[in-house]
Amino acid sequence: LEKPQPRRLTILGSTGSIGVNTLDVVNQLGGREAFEIGALTGNGNIELLAEQARTIGAKLAVTADESQYMTLKDALAGSGVDVAAGRSGLEEAASLDADWVMAAIVGTAGLGPTLTAAARGADIALANKECLVSAGQLFVEAVKAGGGRLIPVDSEHSAIFQCLDNSQRPALERIILTASGGPFRTFTREQMAGVTAATARTHPNWSMGLKISVGSASMFNKALEMVEAKHLFDVAPEQIEVVVHPQSIVHSMVGYSDGSVIAQLGAPDMRTAIGYALTYPKRPALNVDRLDFTKLSRLDFEAPDETRFPALRLARTALTRGGLQAAVMNAAEETAFNAFVEERIGFLDMADIVEAVMERLIDCGAASTIAEVFAADAEARQVAGEIIAADEKTA
Ligand code: NAD
Ligand code: MG
16 A cells, blocks of 8 residues: 655754755755645754744754754744754654654764654655664664655665565675765875865765765765665675766666666766655656766776775675674764864774774674664774774874
């Protein structure tokens, strides 16, 4: 039985890159005439959050930053939009009666609220891949238990979701994630050693938030996406391939036992994947660039280099070890990313730190509850912090 077209929406992380694109899609599909917006949430950018909430007529606006509560309240005075802040505010946003929730907070900060939305049966449009990397099968089971659907928004996973025919599931051989290779695709390790966050964030094809941009440069984003793919599509680690495709036109592919490969192509624009998740199983009419094949000069594919980009090797390690190793990798990566942005460590140190944390916590086991996931996440952050501090001392 097909669910009715979702009309009540909540956007967790509306002020970010995915959030802004989601509101653009919502507006393209009729805006407040067509949708009822439950909650919008943000963190530091109060002005944008308030403007979004007023314009779209949200019921509730939430800033994760408690110290900004009064600023947000003032900004929305007289608008009729309710205001909340902090962790409890995010929980309130996730609990609102929206039947479609865009999970677009960055990092593990999104896990709690996304699980809350999942538990009450909302359809989860998942951009916040860290939820799945960290909590893995427990996250998938939480969505299932709630009764909602889990629809990927990450462009690669949306592509696979669009290509995967479940009636042909027994013939599924492999999924092939494409990776742009990021701004340092052709850099030597020596060149990478000196780069700053400002250069690392300049992605050749996509305009995105800071963490995922740096993650594209280090290929930790692809590492997270390998784990994301395992849980979304229930495939074995050896069925997940990565190929570098610098033009970001082929968003990912599915290979079958007859040698066929099905690909999804499109302009590098997240609104296609967001629109698909919002209207699934239908397709929306979107004002995005169309591919002109006569103008695409070429599509290149190359093998990823795991020596220059150790993140891919670490993801494979996490996948084969299983259990909480991916949660550990994810938390260590977030900690190392923060230290890199603060210029406390270099670009190449990020992978070294993640690997060291994974080795240190190799016996972390598997989780049977979300609380155990949060505990492993906290422990990995602490160990990563200690390694970073020790390195700073000796530097
Ligand atoms: P972003 O940094 O642009 O936005 C993040 C959002 O989360 C903002 O609304 C911010 O206010 C909020 N936020 C930040 N810290 C928070 C905290 N501690 N608590 C609550 N809210 C907080 O990030 P983005 O690029 O939009 O990415 C969001 C998620 O989507 C990430 O998981 C990313 O990997 C994924 N994703 C992004 C893209 C993209 O094109 N940007 C593509 C695929 C997947
Ligand atoms: Mg992606």
